[in-house]
Each structure stands twice: as C-alpha cells, then as structure tokens.
Amino acid sequence: MCFTKNDLAERPLILFDKNNAITFKEKPELNVEKLQKIFNNCKNRILQSSRVTKYIKRNQYGEAYLKYNKNIANSLVTIARIIYTPDHLDYGLCHINDHLPKEIVQNLEKFYKIASFEDIERNILEAKDLLELLERIFVGKYNTITDLF
Numbered sequence: 001m002c003f004t005k006n007d008l009a010e011r012p013l014i015l016f017d018k019n020n021a022i023t024f025k026e027k028p029e030l031n032v033e034k035l036q037k038i039f040n041n042c043k044n045r046i047l048q049s050s051r052v053t054k055y056i057k058r059n060q061y062g063e064a065y066l067k068y069n070k071n072i073a074n075s076l077v078t079i080a081r082i083i084y085t086p087d088h089l090d091y092g093l094c095h096i097n098d099h100l101p102k103e104i105v106q107n108l109e110k111f112y113k114i115a116s117f118e119d120i121e122r123n124i125l126e127a128k129d130l131l132e133l134l135e136r137i138f139v140g141k142y143n144t145i146t147d148l149f
Contacts, residue, residue: 009088009095027087032142035082038089039138042075042082046131049124056117068120072127073111079134080104083141 002023004010014022045051051071055064074092081089085099093112097105107130111123138144 004087007087009085009091009099030086032144035086035142036144039079039082039135042078043131043135045071045075046127049127052120052124056120059117061117064117064120065114068114068123069112072124073108076111076127076130076134077108079131079138080108083134083137 001021002025004027005024007027048071052064052067055061055067077092077096078089080100081091084101084104085091088099091099096108100108111127114120114123
C-alpha cells in the first residue's frame, strides 16, 4: 500500500509492518490551471441561476431542486474543496467537517436545508455573496486572476 504524506483523507493507522509493505509518497504538485478551469466552471454555474429560477417560475419543484443542487449548492462545495482540499475535489460533502474550516462548513450546510421555492430563491442570492468571498480566498491562495465581482 502506498499513501500520500500529510494527506487529510489518507491517515493510516499502522499497527505493524514487518515487510515494509506500506510506503509513503510526496504529494504531487497542484495543477493550478486545472483548478482555475474547474473554479470558473462552478462560478459560471452559480451565476447562471436562471437555470434554476425558470423552474421556480414554472412551479416545478423537483426540477428546481435538482438544478439548484447541481448548479448552486454542489458548485459551492466544489469551490470550497478547490481552496481547502484540492486533492479531493470529488469528495463532495463526504468528510466535509474534517476537511474544511468550521465557518465554511456552516455556510455550506445552509444551502442544503431547503424546503420551498422561497428557500431556493433566498439561497441563490446568498450563494452569490459566498461565491464572492470564496473567490477572494481562491485568488489570494493561488495568485490567479479572475473577474472579481
């Protein structure tokens, strides 16, 4: 077995290893250009909230809920993961309390607590505020240029 050193998700508890079967490797270098592309894709999904609001106007809750989760809530989680755990972008909400700062987790959790069209509409507005904050953090961390709000 080979594990990555200092990885949040890979923390093996080694009881014994007589044959040196367990090894550790260094973290690979981050591909900032790839992270930038993923960030921009998620940002664009959030900013295209009309993909969600059209279903609200049509009074189609199932479709609105689906598009909201895909375009707004999940995109915010991916952006937070790009910033704090870029090696584990695909984890989504799994282990989010262990991987992200408590304040960010609390902000993200409210985007999944919805029961009505009004909740979705309110969260779309709040998503844009959180996106603005996360974008500033992203730009500061990776020294990239984006179109800040």
